[in-house]
Amino acid sequence: MPAKRELTMRQIRQMLRLARDAVSAREIGRTLGVARSTIQDNLKRASTAGLAWPLAGDLTDAVLEQRLFAHAGVRRGFRRRAEPDWASLACELKRPGVNLMVLWEEYRAVHPEGYGYSLFCDLFREFERGCLRRCGRTIRPATRSLSITPARRS
Secondary structure, eight states: OOOOOOOHHHHHHHHHHHHHHTTTHHHHOOOOOOEEEEHHHHHHHHHTTTOOOOTTTOOOHHHHHHHHTTTTSOOTTOSSOOOOHHHHHHHHHHHHTHHHHHHHHHHHHTTTTOOOOOHHHHHHHHHHHHHHHHHHHOOOOOOOOOOOOOOOOO
């Protein structure tokens, strides 16, 4: 199946005009040179946004794009669920008897719709790796050799 590609605003306007003339999504796709699923997706977006042909004369390309793609998803860098304070969790983890399971259970008690345990752990490890990179520390895998230094007598 061909990958979806973005339509230009001119193609979107033509798509809306053809859809008003009761042309099938398959035919619109052939006319514009894109996949039928892309046409169906964009027609669904247009109906959700309340757009139909003929479009208002003052509807610019920027406004049309905003109305069609305003809720396309979460912006990059933003997560959908509540984020814990990773720095304070890292400090809490240093206390005796505290592990990631305990911290996750406390997090879920406050945020029942929060992250599952495995994703919580992955995000915490990602945070730790970022901190270690910033302070210049490196994590090395364990080696098979052991170096022992003799004890000094006092």
